[in-house]
Amino acid sequence: MAKALTSSLIAAFLEMMAAERGASPHTLDAYRRDLEDYASSLTAGKSDPVTAVDTDLRRYMAELGAAGLAPRTQARRLSALRQFHKFLYADGYRNDDPSSNIDSPQQGQTLPKFLSIDEIDRLITAAIDHPGIKGKRLVAMVELMYATGMRVSELVELPYAAAARDPQMLIVRGKGNKERLVPLSDPARDALRDYLDVRDAFISSDKSNGHADRPGQSSYLFPSRGKTGHLTRQMFLKMIKDLAIVAGVPPSKVSPHVLRHSFASHLLANGADLRSLQKMLGHADISTTQIYTHVLESRLRGLVQEHHPLAHLGAK
Helix, strand or coil, X not given: CCHHHHHHHHHHHHHHHHHHHCCCHHHHHHHHHHHHHXXXXXXXXXXXXXXXXXXXXXXXXXXHHHCCCCHHHXXXXXXXXXXXXXXXXXXXXXXXXXXXXCCCCCCXXXXXXXXXXXXXXXXXXXXXXXXXXXXXXHHHHHHHHHHHCCCHHHHHCCEHHHCCCCCCEEEEECHHHCEEEEECCHHHHHHHHHHHCCHHHHCCCCCCECCCCCCCCECECCECCCCCCECCHHHHHHHHHHHHXXXXXXXXXXXHHHHHHHHHHHHHHCCCCHHHHHXXXXXXXXXXXXXXXXXXXXXXXXXXXXXXXXXXXXXX
């Protein structure tokens, strides 16, 4: 198969993922990289996506292991290959699916990393002490992420309209363009009000950002003068790493996803149930939310030890 045809098949698959499943640009980029790497391996083995057999896929997975890729990364690559080959089969490019007999790499359960409540308090206090309008923006972003458990992409791409009227609930657009409602805490609402007073200072006066109707306006809650029109994920990561240093929290422990994990872990530890947490996090499947059950199990053990009448018999 010509290289051009392989490229066209990958492009057709990515188009389907965007149109039918609402895959984000970040997800599409990841799929493209994974499939191009897979196609290169097939070419080296004198094969291609249409003629590949299960031994070709096993050889590729073995190459990933030999290259030192973590089992979780290998599993993500295999997931991309399975979806690609299912697409080729469904659209008639081939009459079988060679990925159906490939086992997923064995993975040890990785517990989510999260900060203690004291560490979160220190981060927020340091943000409050940050001077000027950038300090107000930093407080608003940290409070919003910790209060809602949003993904960082959801946070930086929040529309201005979602928060313009002092909402008690925030509409968040997540993966697959699915919307969900998440409640806002009082501290988050206070921080948001303070930030909105200075938000216009972050909007460029010479061009429109975020596809706004008038020059100098922006449709994003956290606008930027960059080409995206909004603050980037990379910039927010840098902001909270710098904040961690000031707060006396190891920067290696802090990331946007750790704030999301902290939100989920602290909610469960204080009585939330998994189904409610699933809705707030925007997980399509409850099995994804179940990575936090170690927190739930710890809380249940504590309840038994504290309240069950037989729990104290051994101490007598």
